Amino acid sequence: MPLFLRALLLIIIVYEFLSSIGRWRGLSWSDPALRPFLAIAALALHPRNASWRQRVLALALAAFPGLLLQAFVAGVRRRSLDARAALQPGLYDDCTIVRIDIPMPEAFMPALYVTPRATPQAAVAVLHGSGCDKSYFTWRLTNAFLQKGIAVLLVDLDGHGESPRIQRYPQMLECATEAVRWLRAHHRRVGMLGVSLGGCVAARAAADGMALDALAIMEAPPVLRFDDRDRLSEARTLLQPYVLDLLRESSVLHLGRALYRLVRAQRAPSIRAAISTWDLIAACDLCGSLSRLDVPLFLAYGERDAIVKLEQSEEVWHAAPSGATMILVPDAGHLTLILHPETLQRMAAWMADHLTEKSIG
Template sequence: MVHRRLTAGTAVSRIRAGELDVHVQRLTPEVPLDGDAPIVVCVHGLLTDSLASYYFTLGPAFAERGLDVLMYDLRGHGRTTRPESGYRLEAFIDDLVTVLDTLEITRPVHVIGNSFGGSVAFGLAAARPDRVASVIAIEAEPPTAEWKQRMDTGFAVAHDTLGRDGIYDQIKEDHGAHTARLIKLGNRILRTTTIADDILSSTTISTDLSTLRCPVFAIYGDESGMAPQAQYLHDHLADCRTVVLADQGHSVLVERTAETIELIFEWVRDTSRLAAQVR
């Protein structure tokens, strides 16, 4: 493992996880919450995303409040190895377990997942409930058969849209050079790997969510296509809290950062304290 200290409480590493070199950043608190900082693991979304979306939003704020924050680039994304194939959901789940094992994190963690990252979090909770203290889903859904159908539609739209002539110049003009660069990187992943086919062949969990037994907290925007997931989770999970933000679309993490920080921190703090009382 290559490990480089950046500033007090911040470390960046490359760790070997199976066949991958995984880019990891960890923010450790100067004063741990309750003396034994709860660990939160941040899992980002697909194609245009990376751990940077957490590094510039939730990560530093959580570390300042006493949480131990782990962020990493998913396979094929950011500075992590990009294999041509091997992108089934199960691989993303196995990668997360391997990252935790390599960093010798053995106690259950709170997994924060944005968009596809939330599906990874739900999948980990179903497959390895011993590793998960709670799932925090931001604009995300469990990996059920319905999820796979929506992913299929999303990949088809992305493939057609990003293949249009002049699309990057249009995005650059409308949304800036940074967004255009992210879109171009996402298109490269889509067209040089088997990610779309692999995810669509992933193993799903039952629609009754009976394999999910840990506490779940989910945040949605009321103008997002994900908003109906709030009621779905309530209908199928015994230990679940949801918040639907008014006048908000899919980009909750970057557009409602301050509210998201408060909501998730309070959830992690209270859930951790309750678990400690039970032990």
């Protein structure tokens, strides 16, 4: 057998064992029972009639094509593994998910209502970012809330997802107020989490009088100022261990498409709009809104965020009312903060402290 072909097969087996060690099911094509036979095959493939220099060179040349082949075979083998399926309506072991349409002054707002098995006293409405939708990389934060016994309402903002409305101002604020109104009819305590654009909308609606028990904002910009270099910098932040760990939840093909959409949303978001996102964020006046808040406030920003730069997050912090909590996450950017497990757990714990019966007492 040619040396390169031996090296290619050997490197694929190495990748398979690394995928097993990392528990990256989405990058794996074999079953555990097959692993001992793969180890034997690796020993048999080891070339014995070549120098160490030739072996190392062959493995180096096979590394990249082997990775592509590994990803392709694993993608086909695990094509049904998709973390987004966890947000499909239905009855699950730990929660119930219902697809609803919330009445609006004009038309309706599509939403997913996720409730833990035990009857929750508190709920959180989640407003996504620009170019996203209600199920856009929200399964981790949804699980973080469910683990605290908090129900979650995931909504499509105007102009996004399944919403029949277009992005306008001030009508966009109704997405926040109507979500809270709907939750108030079902829960004693209601909080809100706004991500990026959703954070700007949530802050403005709360400043204008929307009654909340707690408000969390992640990576919301005071204004938008970024270019292609910033987009490239953001794309590089995807190379983080906690992002690669998504392969435990999705196949490499599903994950690749989802990450492509995540990056593309920064350049060419799919939005039906009468006002641009840039102008909408300016109209929401994040810093001015924060200065008028009297609700418990949690702020989270990434130190590697190239869209909302560090000086902008500091501007937000200075505008926040006294008593607000703010965290800066060293290894997170604009695209990845919503995927950062420790940040999501800390945010959910903070929200639970302000929404549970213990906090009321």
